[in-house]
Amino acid sequence: MKRKKWLSILIFMLVISMALSGCGFGSKKTETNDNGKEKAGEEKSTDTKQVLNVTATAEIPTMDSTKAHDAVAFTVLNNVNEGLFRQDQNNKPILAMAENHEQSEDGLVHTFKIRDAKWSNGDPVTANDFEYAWKRVLKEAGAYNYMFVTVGVKNAQAIIDGKMDVDQLGVKAVDEKTLEVTLENPNPLLETLLTFGTFLPQNQKFVEEMGDQYALEADKLLSNGPFKLAEWKHEQSWKYVKNPEYWDANTVKLDEINVYVVKDDATGLNLYESKKIDRVTLTAESVDNYKDDKEFKTTTQAGIGFLRFNLNHPVLGNENIRKAVNLAIDKQGLTDIALNNGAVPLYGIVPGEYYFSPDNKDFRELNGDLLKGSLDEAKKYWEKGLKETGVKEVKVSINLADTDSSKKMAEFIQSQLETNLPGFKLEIKAVPFEQRLEIEKSIKYDISLSTWGPDYSDPMTYLDMWITGSSSNREDYSRKDYDALVEKARLETDLSKRYEMLLQLEKMLIDEDAAIAPLYQTGQAILIHNNVKDLIEHPSGADFSYKWTYLE
Structure with missing residues (x-):
């Protein structure tokens, strides 16, 4: 920006x-x-x-x-x-x-x-x-x-x-x-x-x-x-x-x-x-100007971008409100307009084309698109959530890093939510990257625009971060049967059975609880x-x- x-x-x-x-x-x-x-x-x-x-x-x-x-x-x-x-x-x-x-x-x-x-x-x-x-x-x-x-x-x-x-x-x-x-x-x-x-x-x-x-x-x-x-x-x-x-x-x-x-x-x-640096990452605005350059490259990566919710918040703690937020954001528009760098919409927490089952089937294809629906469905969840929480409007803020790309994404999300969910007001709070992490860790935010890069090459790296008390679980998500299934998957030596457990964990987190709002699988446009x-x-x-x- x-x-x-x-x-x-x-x-x-x-x-x-x-x-x-x-x-x-x-x-x-x-x-x-x-x-x-x-x-x-x-x-x-x-x-x-x-x-x-x-x-x-x-x-x-x-x-x-x-x-x-x-x-x-x-x-x-x-x-x-x-x-x-x-x-x-x-x-x-x-x-x-x-x-x-x-x-x-x-x-x-x-x-x-x-x-x-x-x-x-x-x-x-x-x-x-x-x-x-x-x-x-x-x-x-x-x-x-x-x-x-x-x-x-x-x-x-x-x-x-x-x-x-x-x-x-x-x-x-x-x-x-x-x-x-x-x-x-x-x-x-x-x-x-x-x-x-x-x-x-x-x-x-x-x-x-x-x-x-x-x-x-x-x-x-x-x-x-x-x-x-x-x-x-x-x-x-x-x-x-x-x-x-x-x-x-x-x-x-x-x-x-x-x-x-x-x-x-x-x-x-x-x-x-000016040849003072050897590599630069391009923003959405710059991609179209350089896409024909011989030094231009774009890739879809294994990282993900998503919204964290403070589950202790009196309104955001409501499952239907979170489902409404999930469905109210045009993820295709987010990746095409706000990112424009090879990123693709994500309807789950495990990205596609990186992780495969023992019989070589893509994790994302096996589990399909989770919590994907229409604007009408988003509004139904919204109205139901407002009724359950006893409020007529929701005023919250979004925590994000103070980079141009993060600010542009936040502005896109702000426009989507305020337009598509009547009574929703979103304040943008951009802070230095390290401070964004500290705010997340202390769970002193309403919504946080977050990213996650895999620690190792297995779907579990996206799934075990949500067990109760995990240092990466920066929103107080807690579900006993989820914790138990993670532990069971860790001990399972039958790889096919283990993979079924991983698929089920993602459904529990996203489809059932809408604990987070997946946004995109990261992409990167660079000149090198x-x-x-x-x-x-x-x-x-x-x-x-x-x-x-x-x-x-």
């Missing part, structure tokens, strides 16, 4: 331009197009300065992996740290800090040998670094502590419930280079799950020396991954540099990555066209310079891996 005051735009652009011109922009172009594919046997050029320049729409909320809870933080952590496994160029789990993985015959005890690797201060990476960090997640009630239950680490649920001490978690450093992990039940997704940022190691001595200053600045954290965080100017930018201590440093081609926080889409596009190669974008977990990226 363009700023209202042109003077503000000019001043803002001038400041940004001056700031960026002094930051040493030095790279040229990006990923592959029709002419950009590497030829067989062609050596990667090392003549080009290996400096990549990109943007982010938000500040890093935290660099403490035990507290991280968003895509921005997990992407940075994925590039400066490394766990037992990491995602490869094909999004498959590969051995990383672990050089070997063995399991017992019953699939419960997993032994990992930690390779000879160093932290950026020269300390060796040890098995204790994993035991310490994992237990710290549970000790501090980290946002993703439920991932230990998803993995099935022994005693994780009992520890979260306060029935056991954190020292009883099923993870143990047998010796300096041997980590033993014990599960409650066999888990075929174990290696995939362990690529997630919550399972990163931490150097205990360093963390304790830093105390409450740990991970607050670039010099207050250590790296054991491909890059180090050399600079972190809060709310402005951060810089990665190649980590010479990384065990696989020879694979890393980039010397430096500069990331600039740019919330204004016009500014980002201007920086791209042709000389950037192997910039790996993952559908789940961290957004990007720069380990294999280089400039041609």
Whole structure:
């Protein structure tokens, strides 16, 4: 959304331009197009300065992996740290800090040998670094502590419930280079799950020396991954540099990555066209102007956008009101007009074309379109909900990040609801991304425009976040039979039976309870310079891996 005051735009652009011109922009172009594919046997050029320049729409909320809870933080952590496994160029789990993985015959005890690797201060990476960090997640009630239950680490649920001490978690450093992990039940997704940022190691001595200053600045954290965080100017930018201590440093081609926080889409596009950044995400207004450009790309992704409801609200706590909101929004119009970037309407919580049953059928096609109906149906639910709650009009606000795309979506939703539901008034409250998350976590909102990127490649990543008490369940949804079915699905080893349970969970959440309002499956329209190669974008977990990226 363009700023209202042109003077503000000019001043803002001038400041940004001056700031960026002094930051040493030095790279040229990006990923592959029709002419950009590497030829067989062609050596990667090392003549080009290996400096990549990109943007982010938000500040890093935290660099403490035990507290991280968003895509921005997990992407940075994925590039400066490394766990037992990491995602490869094909999004498959590969051995990383672990050089070997063995399991017992019953699939419960997993032994990992930690390779000879160093932290950026020269300390060796040890098995204790994993035991310490994992237990710290549970000790501090980290946002993703439920991932230990998803993995099935022994005693994780009992520890979260306060029935056991954190020292009883099923993870143990047998010796300096041997980590033993014990599960409650066999888990075929174990290696995939362990690529997630919550399972990163931490150097205990360093963390304790830093105390409450740990991970607050670039010099207050250590790296054991491909890059180090050399600079972190809060709310402005951060810089990665190649980590010479990384065990696989020879694979890393980039010397430096500069990331600039740019919330204004016009500014980002201007920086791209002047070749000061190598990749830019396009807004709906810009897509039509660049869709024929050879550097233009669009994709439909595995992320989702949806509305959260504060279920404690006297009106929004009503199921019929929520169903009315679901049906009153033209999702096709939202994706075509407000987004226009490859996003598609979503009538469920699990997106299409990413997750398939054991007999290779798409999850979305199997469950069909949930809670999809006409405007007349929306009005019937609305009238019924108003009668049940005893009100004649509803005045609520919507919490959202202060990005142009979020504001445009909110304005579209506002228009739809106020037009289609008589008596509905929606106030837009745009705040910085990190603040939007904090408002959600404290459930101090009416409606929140939210997004979710999958943590791992399985439908459960969209479904188990709604169990009672989950840190991702930021609306107080609670249903005992839902919780029980999630637990049953976690333990089910018959994959066909498990898939039927996952389908049923989605129907309970959306069709029966209308707990949230699914809006769209995310898309992305970008411009990326042709000389950037192997910039790996993952559908789940961290957004990007720069380990294999280089400039041609």
